[in-house]
Amino acid sequence: MPYTPREAVEKTGFSLDTLRYYERIGLLDSVERNAGGQRVFTDDDLNWLAILRCLRDTGMPIARMLRYAELARGGDATFAARAELLEEHDREIEIKIAALRDEQVRIREKIRWYRVAPVLDLERAPATSVGVHD
Incomplete structure (x- = not known):
């Protein structure tokens, strides 16, 4: 079509x-x-x-x-070379994914910190300053 x-x-x-x-x-x-x-x-x-x-x-x-x-x-004669090229690319993708997963762990730790920090601040804050946070 x-x-x-x-x-x-x-x-x-x-x-x-x-x-x-x-x-x-x-x-x-x-x-x-x-x-x-x-x-x-x-x-x-x-x-x-x-x-x-x-x-x-x-x-x-x-x-x-x-x-x-x-x-x-190049046709069928290049199947092995194409597979090799794609396998190399696949390995590079795996490395990138692993690096992204490591960064994702850091991001999730920061998210947890932001979720807990306001609660900790409220518990420590004097009564007159409640609600004044950055």
């Missing part, structure tokens, strides 16, 4: 400028055009864009995305 650029934008979440950029740098190739010169996206294009969205959203640099695209264009 063919999709207009607007439909491709709606379905992928990418902006039209991003789609043009991806096409210009070679991440998105062979996008068909209609008789009027307008891009026409296929289901295959949208599936490829979904993969690119995943890679981008998980922090893969453009240069590595380009390498992945190059490998994908």
